[in-house]
Amino acid sequence: MQAVAPIFSLIAPKFQFKGANKRGIPVSRDPAALLAKYSDPLVYTGPIRVRTGHEILRISSYLLHNLKKVTVPFVVLHGTADRVTDPLASRELYTEAASRHKDLRLYEGFLHDLLFEPERDEIAADIIGWMDRTLGLQAV
DSSP states (O other), X not given: OTXXXXXXXXXXXXXXXXXXXXXXXXOOSOHHHHHHHHHOTTSOOSEEEHHHHHHHHHHHHHHHHTGGGOOSOEEEXXXXXXXXXXXXXXXXXXXXXXXXXXXEEEXXXXXXXXXXXXXXXXHHHHXXXXXXXXXXXXXX
């Protein structure tokens, strides 16, 4: 797919394929939260355009080959049961990045949409805590 994506992106950038919502792959353990999410008209669940898919592949490939150049502060949050994206990629980013201020939070048994999991308040608190600590570091 990566080999032909640039060609299709130029020829037919608006051509659509596959649903973006990964139907059939669970992304949260909270059915009510998922119902609310997918009932929101601002949540896109339609097909992905070729150009969008190509850009996702392009930037992912670039980042993978340039992890050691990442020096900005960052936090990675990932559910260990995520079947949409591989938690090992998050571990690799954390391990390889040159940033001095980085954090990796793996949530055991959580799925892909962490802010739609039953423990969303815990995750939001982790994000806010990381931001508070990081902004405090930069102010010094």
